[in-house]
Amino acid sequence: MMPLFRTSFEVEGLAPYRALDKLATRGISVFGVQKLSPTRLKMRVKSKEMQKVFAIFSGSCYTVTKVRRESFSRLRAALLRRPGAAAAALVFLLVAAFGSAFVFRVEVVGSAAYRRDAAEACLSRAGVRIFLPYDAAAADRAERELLALPGIVFAEVKKSGTVVTVTLEEEESTPPPSYARSLYAPCAGRVEEIVALRGTPLVKAGDEVSEGQELVGGFYVTEDGQTAQTFSVARCSIIASVTGEYASPERSPQALRDAVAALSLRAGGEVLSSQVQVRAEGEGFVYEVTLRVRVRCSVNL
Amino acid sequence: MRLYEELLARLGPEEDLAFGGAKVVLYAGRCAFFENVKSIRDFSSQGITLQLRRGQVRAEGEKLRIERYGGGDLVLTGKVLRVEVLEEKDT
Numbered sequence: 001m002m003p004l005f006r007t008s009f010e011v012e013g014l015a016p017y018r019a020l021d022k023l024a025t026r027g028i029s030v031f032g033v034q035k036l037s038p039t040r041l042k043m044r045v046k047s048k049e050m051q052k053v054f055a056i057f058s059g060s061c062y063t064v065t066k067v068r069r070e071s072f073s074r075l076r077a078a079l080l081r082r083p084g085a086a087a088a089a090l091v092f093l094l095v096a097a098f099g100s101a102f103v104f105r106v107e108v109v110g111s112a113a114y115r116r117d118a119a120e121a122c123l124s125r126a127g128v129r130i131f132l133p134y135d136a137a138a139a140d141r142a143e144r145e146l147l148a149l150p151g152i153v154f155a156e157v158k159k160s161g162t163v164v165t166v167t168l169e170e171e172e173s174t175p176p177p178s179y180a181r182s183l184y185a186p187c188a189g190r191v192e193e194i195v196a197l198r199g200t201p202l203v204k205a206g207d208e209v210s211e212g213q214e215l216v217g218g219f220y221v222t223e224d225g226q227t228a229q230t231f232s233v234a235r236c237s238i239i240a241s242v243t244g245e246y247a248s249p250e251r252s253p254q255a256l257r258d259a260v261a262a263l264s265l266r267a268g269g270e271v272l273s274s275q276v277q278v279r280a281e282g283e284g285f286v287y288e289v290t291l292r293v294r295v296r297c298s299v300n301l
Numbered sequence: 302m303r304l305y306e307e308l309l310a311r312l313g314p315e316e317d318l319a320f321g322g323a324k325v326v327l328y329a330g331r332c333a334f335f336e337n338v339k340s341i342r343d344f345s346s347q348g349i350t351l352q353l354r355r356g357q358v359r360a361e362g363e364k365l366r367i368e369r370y371g372g373g374d375l376v377l378t379g380k381v382l383r384v385e386v387l388e389e390k391d392t
Contacts, residue, residue, distance in 0.1 A: 015343075017342075017343060017344040018340075020344075020367070020370055021339075021340040024338075024370055027371070028371060029371025029372060030367070030369070031369050031370075032366065032368060033366060033368075034366055035345050035346055041344075
């Protein structure tokens with residue numbers, strides 16, 4: 001195959017083909033050898049070896065004439081044979097080289113991506129538009145304008161290829177924790193103890209309360225008599241009396257213990273004392289159990 | 302090259318074939334490839350005589366042109382009509 005960068009020359013001498021041997025023995029390959037006359041040959045060598053050729057033939061009986069560079073000659077000839085393909089290749093190269101300088105699409109990403117319209121409006125005012133060349137200074141202006149949008153904490157405009165990507169992040173507001181405002185009695189009974197670290201106690205030790213009654217209110221009274229809302233931090237213990245009946249086929253200590261255990265499970269809290277009355281009913285017995293329990297309750301503790 | 306493999310299979314791995322032996326590949330009417338060429342005895346558009354390591358080879362045809370010559374290899378293009386082994390002796 002003919003080298004891309006080559007030089008053609010003519011060698012004249014009595015036996016010009018011996019010049020080929022001379023070059024071959026010196027490691028120089030020749031290409032496209034043509035016999036122009038009995039004493040003249042035309043041949044080609046790699047352009048970078050031309051100096052060596054002159055050195056080899058200097059002082060010899062051969063005359064080297066008509067040196068001409070033929071670099072790109074084949075390429076030029078091919079282009080001239082196919083001008084349409086050459087033009088298409090040139091257009092492709094130009095589009096590939098300069099096409100990426102244009103903007104063909106805009107993408108908006110991030111937590112505020114739903115504000116695409118506002119983002120595109122900012123880009124357009126700054127000078128970043130589709131089908132126009134991309135301008136870095138205009139992108140900086142667009143970034144500043146995007147950051148000025150309400151709720152936006154981060155904005156970035158970047159270009160990759162022909163796509164401009166706008167990253168918009170908005171402020172994430174964390175909802176405040178919800179606290180119970182008041183403390184309510186879980187059962188009816190007598191208040192044994194009440195402690196309120198925050199909020200206002202509405203009952204005191206010794207008061208009888210009903211189930212669901214507010215024990216500590218979620219408010220406080222300021223120095224100037226105003227009522228301010230807050231959440232309560234308090235605990236309370238109530239002594240309650242719970243009664244229940246349980247049927248059993250037998251009358252025995254075990255059945256009595258079972259009746260007491262069943263009611264204490266239902267009542268909850270700490271059992272302080274128990275009272276049981278048994279009566280016969282039908283073929284079995286009914287255990288009437290009365291328990292005195294301490295029930296503790298608290299809010300935000 | 303399948304042709305080479307067949308030739309070597311028939312003739313055996315002789316040293317001459319593997320190293321330094323004269324090899325000619327002829328694409329009839331189109332070109333010829335010569336290996337282990339020592340020098341060119343004569344050359345014209347109608348014929349070329351090559352001195353190989355062992356013997357000489359002459360190729361004749363029309364509009365012959367040395368496409369490439371170097372490193373002991375020679376590619377002859379043109380209408381190569383015949384290739385003849387002239388004599389075989391060591392040089």
